[in-house]
Amino acid sequence: MKSARAAGTPILRPGGSRLLNTLRANLLHWKRHPFSALIRLACFLSTCITVFALLDVVADILIKGLPNLKPSLFSLTYTTDNQSLLPSLINTFIITALSLIVAVPLGVGGAIYLSEYAKRNSLLVRAVRLTAETLAGIPSIIYGLFGMMFFVISLNMGLSILAGALTLSLMVLPVILRTTEEALLSVPDGYREGSYSLGAGKLRTVWRIVLPPASPGILAGVVLSIGRIVGETAALLFTAGTLARLPSSLLSSGRTLSVHMYVLAGEGLHIGEAYATAAVLLVFVMLMNGLSGLISRRIIKE
């Protein structure tokens, strides 16, 4: 009896500390299922690396960027002596807002048509889906070229905020369309049936029953789009130009924060200011994410 126990696996002792017992249970588990233990370890390491990489990037930007942040960077005008980022920040807001004003109604409207009105899985729906997916995968520089040919030259907008925003709205349209469609499709059909069975029409059903539960998903698509807009440089270089001034109208050229950073870093003269811009951009993106999380939580609560 005694020898059998000695040769056997460790036994959990009711009196032992909880930590020790957990450890013993884990050891027992690893001994019996070595492969499963290996996978577990690999997954744990992946998590560590991901988190570490993210923290490294954030820390690097903040460490190098924050010391370079000075009040003069937030002056209204950009000069060769003072690489103010405020005009670019304002341009970023304007371009983001413009792009969304164009892309969100189109994308959400299109998605509503595809999921609520068109016949499910019809040829049209599948064709649009395929197109959207293809468009979402095209490199942004190609959007830039198209924007230059079409908006800047053919429509004679010149290098302008409007041309840039329109180009970017084309770029994020498929993203919004697809995420919205997915969000709408994930609303249970039971809700729709419930609404119709009470005598509600299509419009009311979509507006009051389908859209609210889909809105966090739609918002996620919008946030994703904002991320792409804010981070875009290539498509804007050809369409909105790089003028670092507050725009006088929608048809004047203007650079966003990313473009600003790209130009500063490209010149190689103002790396510190570039880092400071990066820090502002980072905070901007984090604020956007936080805000959208807040909104979607509020919506879910209702």
Next chain:
Amino acid sequence: MSKIEIKNLDLYYDDLQALKNVNMSIAANRITAFIGPSGCGKSTLIKTLNRMNDLIPGCHITGSVTLDGEDIYGKDLDVNLLRKRVGMVFQKPNPFPMTIYDNIAYGPRTHGVHRKAMLDEIVEKSLQDAAIWGELKDRLLKSALGLSGGQQQRLCIARALAVQPEVLLMDEPTSALDPISTAKIEELALQLKEHYTLVMVTHNMQQALRVSDTTAFFLLGEVVEYSDTEKLFSMPVDKRTEDYITGRFG
């Protein structure tokens, strides 16, 4: 008195015929049960009674269905008004993701009731009629999704009652519920038949026996036997009915 009259009804999903020459008259203030194996057409038929089948692409019918003598597939008929008159409760409880109050008020609001006092009254009355007011009156502004399955289903019944229907269709209303919730729904159905005409699809034959006054047995899209429930279950006329209700179907 017959509330709904179905005459020579054929229903197709594209080329597939799902209902074959159904003739049936459904009595007012009675509970009519539809039984039969899966895919026999009983759910399809219940959905033709409030035209929920309209939502299924490729679905078309011939023959007629009348409600109080009015053809519900007629050209002038407003489908939304029809669905207000013929309410429906589904297999899976499907409360909307909003408050209990808003769930009930959704129907009346759809049909133009917006006065707060009026809505309050409708909400209370509907919940009382669905025998769930006592359980929910203190949490009307909480989300309906936090309720138990049985409560959700009774909430859905209350929601259907809130638009003052004449007929209530129930598509396997208790198949997702535990026995106690099932008993409550059955009890509720028996109370409701005083004011409403009920049609219920069920897979549970004991339920059909306990609750319904008339039973129709469906097989392969046809009504094999339609008669008084006790008669159908004690002395079925058709051999197929007997085989099905005694569990020898196959």
Next chain:
Amino acid sequence: MMKNRFDEQVEVLNTQMIEMGSLIETTIESACDALQTADLQKAREIIEGDALVDRKEREIESLCLRMLLTRQPVAHDLRVVSSALKMITDMERIGDHAADISEIVTMMNFSAAMQPEHFGAMSRAAIEMVHRAIDAYVRRDVDLARDVIASDDTVDDLFCDVKQELIELLSADASRGGEALDLLMIAKYFERIGDHATNIAEWVEYSVTGLYKGDVLQ
């Protein structure tokens, strides 16, 4: 038609019913023998053997209740089980009457072997009714069951004949009053056995057609 567990249980029930049926048949036949041959030993055996019939009744009863509880049968299935439940009560009573007859036999004075003329015919008719009622159940034979129900009148008539004979006997020789009364009681038991056989036949008819005494049971 798919054969299921319920059908297996129905077969078991049938076998049990046939066993109980043949048990009571042999019991009343022996009781008749004991009466005719004044076999007191046999009569005592019959009285003790009644416990066997009672045990059979319990067995069938619990089988039926189990079938009702676990299968919740409907339609024909329900009629088979419920009629079996009703029939075994009558069968058990027939067994009791056979024991009652035997008890009288053990206490009777057979010195002056007196047998009314119609007595044998009556007991044979009653036994025949029981036999045919059980046969009708086994074969699900409605016509046979109806025959049994009709033949109850024959037994009733024979009982009147026996009674008349016994009255005549009494008025001829009042000193044999005790004997005459014993015989009257035995005759009454046979008459009751005929009634129970009729009940069985009526339940057979119900289990096959769903009609009990011509009406729908609700």
